[in-house]
Amino acid sequence: MPAAEPSSRKIRVLVVDDIIETRENVRKLLYFEDDIEIVGTASNGREGVELVAKLLPDIVLMDINMPGMDGIAASEAIAAQNVNAQVIMMSVQGEADYLRRSMLAGAREFLIKPFSGEELATSIRRVYQLSAARRAAAPIAPQPTSASAPSPPPPPRGGQVIAIFGSKGGCGASTLAVNLAVALREDTKERVAIMDANFEFGDIGVLLNLPNNRTIADLAGPKLEIDEEIVNASMAGHGSGIKALLAPPRPEMAELITAEHCKTIIEILPKMFDYVIVDLWRSFQEQTVTLLDAANQILLVSTSDIPAIKNAKLFFELTDALKYPPEKTCFILNKEDGRSGIGPRDIEASIKHPVRLTLPKDERTTLLALNRGTPFFMIQRKVPLSQAVLLLARSLQHQETRQASVPASAAPPQPPQKTGWLRRK
Ligand SMILES: Nc1ncnc2c1ncn2[C@@H]1O[C@H](COP(=O)(O)OP(=O)(O)OP(=O)(O)O)[C@@H](O)[C@H]1O
Ligand SMILES: [Mg+2]
Missing domain, CATH: 3.40.50.2300 (Response regulator)
Known part of the structure; x- marks a missing residue:
């Protein structure tokens, strides 16, 4: 036993x-x-x-x-x-x-x-x-861990929170979230967490093939003091080395997760991890806004069809209203195959923001990954889609690596910027 x-x-x-x-x-x-x-x-x-x-x-x-x-x-x-x-x-x-x-x-x-x-x-x-x-x-404040507790190692510097928001259903936000997480982990060897903030129908557990017996619902009890140990114990480990804070196992449990919980959790995770990827749900409820506020970077993932671009435009209007600096949000065009007839320039003209990165459409690779329950970055490293994700991961790292050469297929049009793109707040 x-x-x-x-x-x-x-x-x-x-x-x-x-x-x-x-x-x-x-x-x-x-x-x-x-x-x-x-x-x-x-x-x-x-x-x-x-x-x-x-x-x-x-x-x-x-x-x-x-x-x-x-x-x-x-x-x-x-x-x-x-x-x-x-x-x-x-x-x-x-x-x-x-x-x-x-x-x-x-x-x-x-x-x-x-x-x-x-x-x-x-x-x-x-x-x-x-x-x-x-x-x-629980014991006296400045003692962080007990010898027997499963322990997150001591915090280095504040981790970076990267929130991913899909402009329209199915445009690939969750797929990007898991692949970016494993790419960051592999490229930096630093500590990476992914938080599934689609509390009703989160997919991260499925995309990573993880059991749902440890989830954010573990953090939702009344009077529960959420701290690093408890957050750590509620996270699932993945073979890639990342850790996942999954959505509750059942949709009706979503309402247990309040904005207050989100605030506490998103303050704690960057103390435990160098990168915290948050896969958001498309809403502007308090929980989502709390997580958006906390993000150093928001990646707005969209496809090049009219409804998705219309939503992206609305998203930027809202983030402007929230007084986020323009460089906080990066527009990423996904599933691009040049067939929509709407190119990055047209999109930029419509949303009034630059298209920072284009990810190619690759149904074969994404389907294989879905079927295996493994991020494509782990099984199809050489394909342009994985390379583009790696590029994104590098751009999110330290300033010196941000201007790494961009392959033409994934190259975003680069408006001149003093500070490099995907800069931390
Ligand atoms: N670059 C790509 N090329 C081809 N297919 C892709 C690409 N990115 C994602 N997909 C596929 O698109 C579908 C939707 O992806 P995903 O679930 O990540 O989207 P989402 O924005 O998170 O959706 P939801 O709105 O349900 O949360 C999946 O089948 C995924 O494999
Ligand atoms: Mg999703």
Whole structure:
């Protein structure tokens, strides 16, 4: 059996369910898990809350529908107690609305019945570890990490936040985000994070083929103090060396992520990483604007069709209204194959901003990457599309590398600029 981390003591679990068979079933499922121990059972919410205070379990496996105090009310009552007990909600399918309410009530995870022993044990360990990381981070302010916590190394300098915004659905923003992230990682060997800020239908997990058991939803609990340890524990590692803060596993959980969360997270990530790529959703809701405000660079990705250009124009009007300096936003033309009849010059005349970079259309490469769940930059390095992404990655690095020679196929028209393009704010 996998050992519990970070401590060698067993994870103490309380089971709260009115159905005796469920309680027994949970006991059986966990019977062979050496690192997990059931310390008590309760048959309703009220009894569960009382036992939490008495037994101080690490984890409470909580049913939702119970007579008297239900699982949601009990979770709220537990969250109000000053204890470390973490609630994992158990529910049957068809109770999707409960998921949202449970998370708002403070539950850390949601298991759909029937679940396997492995699913159950994995959830318990994961929630326990997250909570342990949080506690390890909690003590007195200037001590950043405990020896046992999974640790982001010490911050070097403030990282650069690069927000990517698609002018129209499907114009390639998320594809660029993952490829830029791995290109930056590979080219600089520095620490790179990607944050999926499409909280409802984020694709970054799919594009990187990552499981969705660590997501930004882990950071959304009530009264949760978000710090570097917790953010780190909520991120998924990718084989390329980048780390991803994925969107919640279900769309209805998007509303758990407030502008306040976004603000805190986007202040913390640049302390942990040298580059933070944020894949934004097309909206100007508070969450998005918070992330746009925090960005050093915004990459506005568009295609060369009329609706996309119209939206790009509107985007620039809004960023002007937000008083962003013009050089903060870079217009990137994607999927260019010269067939639309609208060239970069026409676009510049329309949007009144320069086209900074053109990425060629390459359906073969992008499809292969999609099917493999691997960014094309990792599997098709030599194709012009990857080279153009590398060029973009280099332009985002330090000033000296920005004027690297630009291959003709990817060459943006370069208006004279004192400071180089894609300059940090
Ligand atoms: N340069 C390119 N050449 C050909 N196809 C591309 C290119 N870039 C992206 N694509 C393809 O376009 C489709 C949409 O890409 P992607 O999901 O990245 O867009 P998006 O802007 O993030 O969309 P959404 O609005 O859904 O978030 C995908 O099938 C992707 O493989
Ligand atoms: Mg997308």
